[in-house]
Amino acid sequence: TSTSQPYRTGYHFQPPKNWMNDPNGPMIYKGIYHLFYQYNPKGAVWGNIVWGHSTSTDLINWTPHDAAIYPTQPSDINGCWSGSATMLPGGKPAILYTGIDPDNKQVQNLAVPKNLSDSYLREWVKSPRNPLMAPTATNHINASFFRDPTTAWLGPDKRWRVIIGSQTKDKGLAFLYRSKDFVYWTKAKHPLHSENHSGMWECPDFFPVSTNSRKGVDTSIIGLNTKHVLKASVGKIPHDCYIIGTYNVTADKFIPEEGSMNGVSALTYDYGKFYASKTFFDIAKNRRILLGWINESSTQEDDIKKGWSGLQAIPRGLWLDKSGKQLVQWPIPEVEKLRAKKVNLSSKLLRGKSLLPADVEISFEITKFEKAEVLDPNWTNPQLLCSQKGASVKGALGPFGLLVLASKNLKEYTAVFFRIFKNKNKYAVLMCSDQNRSSLNNDNDKTTYGAFLDVDPVHETLSLRSLIDHSIVESFGGGGKACITARVYPTLAIDDEAHLYAFNYGTEKINVTSLSAWSMKTAQIN
Ligand code: DQQ
Numbered sequence: 001t002s003t004s005q006p007y008r009t010g011y012h013f014q015p016p017k018n019w020m021n022d023p024n025g026p027m028i029y030k031g032i033y034h035l036f037y038q039y040n041p042k043g044a045v046w047g048n049i050v051w052g053h054s055t056s057t058d059l060i061n062w063t064p065h066d067a068a069i070y071p072t073q074p075s076d077i078n079g080c081w082s083g084s085a086t087m088l089p090g091g092k093p094a095i096l097y098t099g100i101d102p103d104n105k106q107v108q109n110l111a112v113p114k115n116l117s118d119s120y121l122r123e124w125v126k127s128p129r130n131p132l133m134a135p136t137a138t139n140h141i142n143a144s145f146f147r148d149p150t151t152a153w154l155g156p157d158k159r160w161r162v163i164i165g166s167q168t169k170d171k172g173l174a175f176l177y178r179s180k181d182f183v184y185w186t187k188a189k190h191p192l193h194s195e196n197h198s199g200m201w202e203c204p205d206f207f208p209v210s211t212n213s214r215k216g217v218d219t220s221i222i223g224l225n226t227k228h229v230l231k232a233s234v235g236k237i238p239h240d241c242y243i244i245g246t247y248n249v250t251a252d253k254f255i256p257e258e259g260s261m262n263g264v265s266a267l268t269y270d271y272g273k274f275y276a277s278k279t280f281f282d283i284a285k286n287r288r289i290l291l292g293w294i295n296e297s298s299t300q301e302d303d304i305k306k307g308w309s310g311l312q313a314i315p316r317g318l319w320l321d322k323s324g325k326q327l328v329q330w331p332i333p334e335v336e337k338l339r340a341k342k343v344n345l346s347s348k349l350l351r352g353k354s355l356l357p358a359d360v361e362i363s364f365e366i367t368k369f370e371k372a373e374v375l376d377p378n379w380t381n382p383q384l385l386c387s388q389k390g391a392s393v394k395g396a397l398g399p400f401g402l403l404v405l406a407s408k409n410l411k412e413y414t415a416v417f418f419r420i421f422k423n424k425n426k427y428a429v430l431m432c433s434d435q436n437r438s439s440l441n442n443d444n445d446k447t448t449y450g451a452f453l454d455v456d457p458v459h460e461t462l463s464l465r466s467l468i469d470h471s472i473v474e475s476f477g478g479g480g481k482a483c484i485t486a487r488v489y490p491t492l493a494i495d496d497e498a499h500l501y502a503f504n505y506g507t508e509k510i511n512v513t514s515l516s517a518w519s520m521k522t523a524q525i526n
Contacts, residue, residue: 006471009470013526019044020293021276023278032120037054039067060337085280105146142168147164151219154220165204192253198262200234209227210225229244239268271382276292298444315331360518362402363461383450386450395507401502411440414434414473429462
């Protein structure tokens with residue numbers, strides 16, 4: 001980074017310049033990880049969309065390649081939108097993606113590698129049969145709401161299945177298609193799943209998770225000791241929401257158990273900024289990895305000035321919590337290779353360390369709960385609660401946590417913190433990321449984010465980890481049970497002037513049981 005570019009990242013993926021949005025077609029092929037992404041080669045705003053391409057051996061350091069998929073056929077001449085990779089028998093990757101045709105209709109296309117012995121998969125050949133799935137006069141698909149094919153899965157009947165995000169009226173849904181050969185696709189009578197009032201389902205994802213291990217499960221595995229997760233990017237919230245349930249392959253239906261795509265009971269990957277995400281199964285390390293797009297919170301004018309827009313989150317491992325009621329996410333261990341100087345202040349509070357970029361882990365212990373404020377039954381919206389009770393509002397048990405990207409005089413800081421409330425005969429933990437004071441530049445969107453964290457502070461340690469990188473703060477509460485990502489643009493707290501503090505503005509004592517902070521080496525990113 002330089003003084004002219006204080007917001008470019010040290011270890012979060014971004015192209016050298018221009019606009020980036022959704023991660024596309026992540027996969028591992030011959031030991032190489034591939035990340036494609038929605039990219040505008042011509043500027044820092046959305047448009048002219050092609051598939052940018054980078055590869056990596058550790059998902060942290062990346063090598064750039066030329067765009068992999070770009071408009072060449074009538075079926076994608078107005079844009080190559082989001083899609084996913086599937087490993088076909090014999091380890092041959094295939095990409096299904098949305099193309100925008102000459103009438104601006106959304107259709108689904110197939111591309112396969114030109115040369116399977118090139119582990120960088122630099123060139124892709126499109127099927128002469130494209131488009132393979134399209135809105136027609138008879139299938140009642142709205143041509144403006146038909147996009148983002150998932151990784152396909154193979155049923156016991158040897159047929160491939162894929163879902164495509166859509167909406168009819170206000171109902172969000174996932175159309176299901178089947179194919180024997182990956183080329184001829186037939187629409188199933190019923191969608192895999194739908195939900196009223198959830199609006200368009202962008203970038204759906206559908207995959208199994210193990211019920212008794214953190215290990216990932218390959219996408220076509222159905223049955224014993226697994227549940228299924230259906231995720232959709234719900235634009236009107238906007239969040240990546242998910243439902244945990246089971247997949248009945250005979251009926252080809254998803255049977256939901258926990259979560260929804262809308263409303264207060266929606267389970268969300270990340271309660272801050274995180275959208276259009278996608279998982280893939282990493283066969284080399286038997287894990288399921290989640291990638292997500294982190295949009296800017298700055299104005300379009302500022303994006304054009306700085307010449308770029310959009311980051312990718314640090315890849316996260318993802319698994320089913322032992323409660324079976326939610327997912328857990330944690331940054332992949334590869335990111336820890338970037339940890340440099342360790343600042344270990346054991347139980348003492350960290351005061352004003354200049355540390356950027358950084359990785360911080362802190363754990364708290366609460367011994368006296370008597371004074372905890374009572375949770376009002378009307379306080380059902382954690383984000384609202386966090387904005388009403390921001391970092392500067394004193395309480396009893398909290399706010400306590402971290403001030404990151406803080407200027408020395410605390411004119412600027414981003415506060416990531418907890419509050420604990422008494423809730424009947426239990427305690428509720430609120431996790432917040434408060435961007436209100438993050439920058440003296442008031443043109444930025446400084447919305448506060450919040451989530452309830454399913455941790456019992458009486459019997460469990462309450463932990464927080466934050467990955468801090470110039471203009472992004474990714475926070476993980478309770479070992480990854482709630483994640484909140486924020487974009488911030490400090491004007492004072494940059495480079496050596498970016499400090500880190502642990503704080504407790506509550507009246508009650510909170511013990512810091514462990515605190516480790518590392519400065520982070522710069523990753524090789526394009
Ligand atoms: N971004 C893509 C679409 C997708 C949206 C276009 C989600 O395919 O629905 O760039 O951010």
